[in-house]
Amino acid sequence: MYEDIKEQIADVCHRMWDKGWVAANDGNVTVKVGEGLFLATRTGISKHDITPAHIGLIDGEFNIIEAPADDWKPSSEAKLHMRCYADRPDVNAVIHAHPPFATGFACAHMSLDDYCMIESVLTIGAVPLTPYGTPSTYEVCDAVAPYLQEHDVFLLENHGALSVGCDLMTAYFRMETLEQQAHISLIARLLGGAVDIRREDIDKLISLRPNYGITGRHPGYKKFPKKG
Numbered sequence: 001m002y003e004d005i006k007e008q009i010a011d012v013c014h015r016m017w018d019k020g021w022v023a024a025n026d027g028n029v030t031v032k033v034g035e036g037l038f039l040a041t042r043t044g045i046s047k048h049d050i051t052p053a054h055i056g057l058i059d060g061e062f063n064i065i066e067a068p069a070d071d072w073k074p075s076s077e078a079k080l081h082m083r084c085y086a087d088r089p090d091v092n093a094v095i096h097a098h099p100p101f102a103t104g105f106a107c108a109h110m111s112l113d114d115y116c117m118i119e120s121v122l123t124i125g126a127v128p129l130t131p132y133g134t135p136s137t138y139e140v141c142d143a144v145a146p147y148l149q150e151h152d153v154f155l156l157e158n159h160g161a162l163s164v165g166c167d168l169m170t171a172y173f174r175m176e177t178l179e180q181q182a183h184i185s186l187i188a189r190l191l192g193g194a195v196d197i198r199r200e201d202i203d204k205l206i207s208l209r210p211n212y213g214i215t216g217r218h219p220g221y222k223k224f225p226k227k228g
């Protein structure tokens, strides 16, 4: 069952590996396929090697409903994904990866609130840095939860990035936009500093979201307090 979606999940995993967003067995993807039913990537496999045969079905409590192999287990980070689905009924797909530019900001304990590039202002807005949590524990869920209602993309402190969407490609493209924005911001900062778009033009861009059919949440114009 769900063969088309399993193919799409495998394709997204391959794109993540090709882009260098994951090393070894890093990263995980889930998709909601029904009330309390989720397809999940297995634990302990390179995203380069994922096929539909490595994708199983779990429920919201992390119980295995359908395993493609006897030793199949979902990624332990699926707990964090389940929290996103529980708190955001509009979310149908969640992606976690370690894209290097975005993760660089997360490791430097810097949120990403440059409003310097039209596309990212329009689609993701300011990206919060969520507090540190031990991987695979509910600490990470609790760290991300306060930001879930306003944002679709998150930097996980000293860890990586998370994106959510109404479907898998939306979540995937948000991660692409985040990584490109982090790359561009880094270059702009090296060149002397990113220059924000004027506030009234930022507000205009945000108000255009419905015209472009952009789904999800946007924080509006928001700047995070600087650390230190």
Ligand SMILES: [Zn+2]
Binding pocket: 026, 027, 096, 097, 098, 159, 160
């Ligand atoms: Zn991770």
